[in-house]
Amino acid sequence: MTQIALVIVDVPTMQTNTPYSYLIPTTLQHQLQPGMRITVPFGRGDRRVQGFVWAIQEATADTQLDDLKTIDSVMDLTPVINAELMSLADWLAQTTYAFTITCLQTMLPNVLKAKYEKWVTPLPTLSTEKRQAVFGNQTRLLWDDHLSTEQLHDLLQLSRQHDIEISYAVKNQARVKTVTMVQANETPEALATAKAGLRKTATKQASLLDYLISHDAPIKQRDLEQQLNVSASILKTAEQNGWVKRTAQEVYRDPFQSAVIKTKPLTLNADQERAVSAITSATNQQDAKTFLLEGVTGSGKTEVYLQAIANTLEHGKNALMLVPEISLTPQIVGRVRGRFGKQVAVLHSGLSVGERFDEWRRINRGEARVVVGARSAVFAPLNNLGVIIVDEEHEASYKQDDNPRYHARDVAIWRSHYHSCPVVLGSATPSLESRARAQKQVYQLLNLPHRVNHQQLPDVSIIDMTEELRHHKESNFSSELLSAITTRLNRGEQSLLMLNRRGYSSFVMCRDCGFVVPCPNCDISLTLHMDTKTMKCHYCGHEEPIPRVCPNCRGHHIRYYGTGTQKVEAELHELLPDARIIRMDVDTTRRKGAHERLLKQFGDHQADILLGTQMIAKGLDFPDVTLVGVLNADTSLGLPDFRASERTFQLLTQVSGRAGRADKPGQVFIQTYNPDHYAIQLAKRQDYEQFFVKEMRLRHRGNYPPYFYAVKLTASDLDERKAATAMISIVRQLKATLSANVIILGPTPGAVARINNRYYYQLVIKYKHEPALNQALFTILGQAQKQSRGGLQIAIDRNPMSFM
């Protein structure tokens, strides 16, 4: 019986987005399983590419065996993709218009993605002189970017003359960390004899032999060296003498720096009780229900999650908990680990690639039963799931913004159906989509309307900055907010100040002619960075010095505009010289662990004020924070996007919840130029339900989600006309295929029309029911593939987070 493997190859194109058949060599007959990574020869040159075994079949009578190539090698001892993830990859590819191989790669830790190396080897026909010139004394040459144009030219010529061979190698990047273990390799008697034969001065060897005679269990070489105060060379000699055996033992890299304190379940209030029992009964009845847990800030959602997870574990099942990247603070992870200890694995971007790989392997081997992680953790290879939790389900970061453009919430729901287990979507301010589904009974709504311990909601005041501007000079701080901060300083309490930077940045403008320094590669102005004293582009990373003289009119009146955290910090220093301030933004948190360190400093009262961007709004819990100030509530309101109000409401509600969580009452000040806007007024009252009603009415009127579905198409090209014409012809094509009920917005130039010298055009398709759309989009993708030689790229984003 000849076996055939169906293989998904690592060639991300439309035409190769299908399994290829390969013969399985006899040496691999009993070893190969679906889900393993392999290398296969592919294409005319038989270059080696990585592939995933998709299925193994018996050859049938009409299989053209002669046309098949043979698998080259296996890269894994056990499958890295199980049956569930395979069908999930299929579904993802279908719903996000991505290639199956791209989906597989996003589901796995990065180290499992192949790296390719191109090697040049001489063939016998190559003359000795040329061989010396090209290779020197090397037997082969690595083909990389370091080759000069002349070398490249020579190599291509030699290749054409068949004097050299160019081959590809797949490099497995996955490295398992090991420690060296040492163990006695002979009987105590034999070792005693060896000891007797030593010279009198060989004290180190004698002490080693003494140890070996009395201990036969393996010990870490490092520990043994320390314990006996011997060097590695002594052990090496001992190994050569046959006294000891050294073996490499696999270990996990431990991403947890600190030990945790074991915690006990808290007593639930009636609302929490109801929520927990609804979830646990779904788990126990294997009901793939979606719950929407709507609870005001401080209502104890996390405790509900933890007890739902505890129930799952008691029933022998496993649990997955998703948290937005930004709130994956030690606080949250600590709470989960505090309850479930070593069974918890964590997956987030703060881990090194090695740590991430090891956490993933612990999960894949069934050694971790609870996974806490950010977006991509939704693919954690947990078996037998009993509950899936998506905390802060409204967070935009759950949507990936490159291929595959999936939403972790959708994947979580898919997996819940696969495992017949419930999903809990939790939020104080649910997305309109989810809340609307709860309204239609698609999801079951669970409400936590009360804060635990009967804490009051903070007292929120709205400060009209237009008024403020009339009376005072231009400042980021109203007199009310400033005096409130001063009061906290005097009382030894802490303040949280948030600068809403969405859609906002500081720039440099010439006062004489209005010139703003643009990025040479993108159609956007450069952002000022005072820490490096440079101008940077947020899109392509271009960096240049701050001009002294206006490049346009040679004038000297260059001024800074806009508000950045650095500028606010400087102003705050001036107004309150004694206040100790910690600034948290992308610049101060870029380095690994910086985020945690700053939060810890603030928690330890090393500062009075935490000043930051959105990242301070989520999931922080500092008992001595009694004041929250939002410096500019409107910047996110002004964005030309249908979700602008929703985002603003969510952000304000969330940040307000940070005030006064313990026994001390909290106060919140929201500075705005739109004091009457409903998003701001309702955030003041923390009235989500009213906001939902109001916003739904507006969405209905504007034919926006959740009343309509949306797909966003983006075309980009180095040539602006090509991007535009491609879009125009796509619109024509869509109008011809789709029903008259669809609404097509655009094409319009992208919000930033040019990024990295590529021009962007986009269009949004809004529809309610459009059976022909899916096929039409795949057709468009197929056509785009043909044009991609010219540099045209088409991106399809289903259910986009924004229309911008």
Next chain:
DNA sequence: AGCACGCCGACT
């Protein structure tokens, strides 16, 4: 993506 094939212009 990468490679071969094939059809056109500019060189020894």
Next chain:
DNA sequence: GTCGGCGTGCTC
């Protein structure tokens, strides 16, 4: 007459 440009089709 050939070398080499890149447009096109195909990869088990």
